[in-house]
Amino acid sequence: MILYHGSNVEVQHPNLIKANRTLDFGNGFYTTTNKEQAYKWAQIKKKRENNENGYISIYEVSEDILDNKDLNIIVFSEASKEWLEFVINNRMNVDYKHSYDIIKGPVADDRVYACLNAFENKFMDMDTAIRELKTYELADQISFHSEKAIGILEFINSEVV
Incomplete structure (x- = not known):
């Protein structure tokens, strides 16, 4: 499976870095199977950091990564009550911690944030x-x-965007 990460720098060696803002699934290294989504992330990060270029770093993982029994994995297959509660906990509760190694689920974009704000x-x-x-x-x-x-x-590999 090919995964993409959008940023203002090429990321050959991903690290776990504590974010300076709240994220859907908490602190972690975020990827997507959707190259267009990674492009959006790269553009946002490029503007935020006032960089000339953005980068899409490209990774490969086993197709059965989400079935790995050695890792604690949760998959939200769609926007559901459980997903919404999880995202809200991560975004609103600074003390909220989870024990997952890998999380897959929908991206909360601007339209979703408007919906989340209305709900909250x-x-x-x-x-x-x-x-x-x-x-x-x-x-x-x-x-x-x-x-x-x-x-x-x-x-x-990576691509300059």
Whole structure:
């Protein structure tokens, strides 16, 4: 399986770095199977860091990575109540910690954030939020949260974007 990581630098050797902001699945190294999504991440990071270029780093992992019994893995196959609660916990509760090595699920983009804000501010209930989220075509993200998990990534190449 090919995975992409968008950034303002080429990342040949991924590291677990504590983010200076809250992320959908907590601190970790984020990838996607969707090259267009990685491009968006690279553009955002390039602008945030005031860099001239963005980079898409490309990795290969085994097709059965999500079946690895040696790792603690959770897969959210769609925007669901469980996914929404998990994302909100990671984004809103600074003390929230999980023990997953790898997490796969939908990306919470700007439209999703608007929906999350409406839910958090009690303008819509959980069922309405989930119904709304299911109408969006969401890219995926696969995040790595342990050194053991990151060690699975095999760097192939990068592209300047």
